[in-house]
Amino acid sequence: MDRGQVCVDFLIAITIIAFGIVILISQIPMLFAPMQTVATDIQPVAYRTSMILVEDGGIYEMGGNITSKWEDPEGNGWSYDQNKNLTNYHDNVKRIGLAMSAPAGFSSEDIIPNKLSRDKINATRDWSNDTVNQNKIRDKLGLFVTYNGIPLTYQYNISLRDFNDNLLQIDSSPVLQIGDSIPGTDARYANATRVTIEKIDRIVAIDNPTALNCKKIGDVQCAKLVVCIWR
Amino acid sequence: MALRGTMNRKGQMHTIEALLALMLIIGVAAFAAQSGPRGMQAESSVDTQLMLYGEDFLSILDIERSGSDHTSWLYHQVNGTVNGSTWSGATNITREWQNTTLNGSGVFCKVEIANVTSSGLLTIVDSYPRYANPPENSITVTRLVTLVGPVRVYEVRLTLWYL
Numbered sequence: 169m170d171r172g173q174v175c176v177d178f179l180i181a182i183t184i185i186a187f188g189i190v191i192l193i194s195q196i197p198m199l200f201a202p203m204q205t206v207a208t209d210i211q212p213v214a215y216r217t218s219m220i221l222v223e224d225g226g227i228y229e230m231g232g233n234i235t236s237k238w239e240d241p242e243g244n245g246w247s248y249d250q251n252k253n254l255t256n257y258h259d260n261v262k263r264i265g266l267a268m269s270a271p272a273g274f275s276s277e278d279i280i281p282n283k284l285s286r287d288k289i290n291a292t293r294d295w296s297n298d299t300v301n302q303n304k305i306r307d308k309l310g311l312f313v314t315y316n317g318i319p320l321t322y323q324y325n326i327s328l329r330d331f332n333d334n335l336l337q338i339d340s341s342p343v344l345q346i347g348d349s350i351p352g353t354d355a356r357y358a359n360a361t362r363v364t365i366e367k368i369d370r371i372v373a374i375d376n377p378t379a380l381n382c383k384k385i386g387d388v389q390c391a392k393l394v395v396c397i398w399r
Numbered sequence: 400m401a402l403r404g405t406m407n408r409k410g411q412m413h414t415i416e417a418l419l420a421l422m423l424i425i426g427v428a429a430f431a432a433q434s435g436p437r438g439m440q441a442e443s444s445v446d447t448q449l450m451l452y453g454e455d456f457l458s459i460l461d462i463e464r465s466g467s468d469h470t471s472w473l474y475h476q477v478n479g480t481v482n483g484s485t486w487s488g489a490t491n492i493t494r495e496w497q498n499t500t501l502n503g504s505g506v507f508c509k510v511e512i513a514n515v516t517s518s519g520l521l522t523i524v525d526s527y528p529r530y531a532n533p534p535e536n537s538i539t540v541t542r543l544v545t546l547v548g549p550v551r552v553y554e555v556r557l558t559l560w561y562l
Contacts, residue, residue, distance in 0.1 A: 181417035188424035195428040211444055218451070282458040331500040368448060371455035371499060373462060383498050386460040386472035390499075 213322055214366035214397040217309055221326065222370045222393060224265035225279035226288070226308075230256075235276040236269045239291035248294035258301055264292060264308040266393075268375050283388065286376040289328065289344050296346035305346065311397070323348040325396040328374075330381045336391055338379055350396055365398040446538055449559045452501060453508075453540030457557055460495065461542060477544045477553045480512055480525045488512055489527035492555070509533055511556040515543070521554065533558045 225236030238261045240246055242254070251257055268285040270278035296302050306312045311322040325347040328336045336343040351363045373388035374380065382389035460473040476488030489510040496508050509531045513521040537560035544553045 177413040181413045181420075184414075184417040184421050185424075188421040192424050192428040211447070215447060215451075222455070280462065282455055283462055331498075366444070368451065370451060371459060373459050383500075385456070385495050385498050386462070387464055388459060388462055390459060 210322075210364060210366040210397055210399065213311070214368045214395055217311065217324065217326075217397060218368045218370050218393070218395045220263065220309060221266045221395065222284070222372055223267060223279075223281040224263065225267040225269050225277070225285070226265035227262040227277075228260050229262050230260050233276075234262075236265065236267075236279050237276065238264065239285070239288045248291040248298070251291070252295075252298065252301065258304050261308060263310075264288075264295075264305065266292065266372075282371070283373040283375055284393070286374060289374075292346060293342075293344050320399070323398050325350050325394075327394050328372075329392045329394050331383055331390075331392060333392075334381070336380050336382075343380060347396075351398065363398050365396050368395045369393070370395070445561065446536075449506065449538040449561070450540060452499075452506065453538060453557045453559050456496065456499065457540060457542040457555060460492065461544070473542070473555060474544055474546070477512055477555065478546055481514075481546065481551070481553065487525055487527060488555075489525040492557075493527045496557075505562045507531075507560055507562050509558040511558070513554045513556060515552045515554050524553070533560050536560065 226238040228235050228238035228241045230241065235241060237243070239248070240251060241257075241260070242251075244250070254260075265279070266284040266288045267279040267281055268283045268288070269276075270280060292305070295305060306321070306324070309324065311324055313320050325345075327345040328343050330336055335345055350365065370393040371385075371390060372393045373385075373390050374382055377389035377391075380389070380391070382391050384390070457473070460476075461471045463469055463471055473492075476486075476491050479486035480488035489512055492510045493508065496502070496510075509526065509528060511523050511526040513523050515521060537558050539556055539558045541557070542555045544555060545551070546553065
């Protein structure tokens with residue numbers, strides 16, 4: 169047993185080094201973050217989506233001209249169900265935004281940040297109810313992208329709520345609730361316990377808030393736009 | 400090195416090597432912990448949400464009033480504070496914050512109105528709650544308001560934190 173002490177020494181050394189490594193890993197919470205490309209990118213995507221909806225009016229492009237009035241590009245006063253029959257309407261809508269277009273006298277792309285257009289809200293809701301074209305909304309919100317040749321699809325749920333977190337309703341139906349069912353709130357996803365959901369609340373003013381349960385802040389009637397993103 | 404086929408009578412050196420290695424690792428860990436990103440991602444999420452609450456709130460208060468004078472509710476609060484004798488814009492802005500009911504979710508705020516001098520100095524002209532002392536992890540968002548006749552620039556500072 170002349171060499172016995174060598175093994176014990178080695179064991180002690182390895183144990184100490186193993187403890188050292190554990191301490192090292194526990195000291196740096198983001199050590200493996202660069203390898204978690206999927207989990208860590210949800211928050212920026214949720215942030216970007218909320219910015220697109222609240223601080224952008226959207227883009228409709230036709231013949232090189234652009235306007236933020238994608239909900240009624242020809243100014244006919246039409247609803248989504250009428251506009252969707254325009255030639256290439258869905259292709260011409262490059263981005264969906266809900267911010268109200270600036271009044272006459274401003275450029276056609278100008279918008280009022282944080283003030284949502286009731287017409288754009290209605291058009292988005294009607295588009296979501298259009299079963300033939302509803303999957304295109306994901307593209308228009310930038311929630312279907314290709315990264316290094318790999319397609320990434322983000323699930324989303326976007327709703328307008330009052331400050332008590334209840335859905336804004338009109339005629340007993342939600343003013344805006346589009347997208348996928350949030351895991352954990354739907355029986356189909358009852359076992360999906362390890363889904364990371366990023367939720368961002370935005371305080372928004374609503375143009376023409378008649379019959380909505382909004383709250384007055386300053387001069388305008390306000391509610392919350394809730395954006396949930398997951399994969 | 401540590402293991403060889405022959406007897407090694409300098410076994411105690413391995414422990415010293417391990418201690419040296421541990422010191423090295425702890426040194427690296429201490430260095431990395433100081434220089435690397437600190438805290439969990441959840442914290443940045445919370446900060447982002449507070450910042451968005453603040454920016455949205457001030458942006459909404461500063462929406463142009465319908466009419467032709469291009470002023471906003473926020474403009475009149477600053478104007479009233481600066482030119483009125485008993486007007487407190489900071490108190491009124493805080494009262495509007497209560498309408499968001501975010502206080503019920505544990506989000507608290509302090510409002511300050513500061514004068515931006517030509518030398519770049521900020522002088523607080525009004526604040527509410529006057530003696531509130533926001534914690535270190537609070538978020539401050541600001542919005543500049545320009546009064547005309549004569550032109551003066553004021554900064555509305557909204558500090559938010561979770562309790």
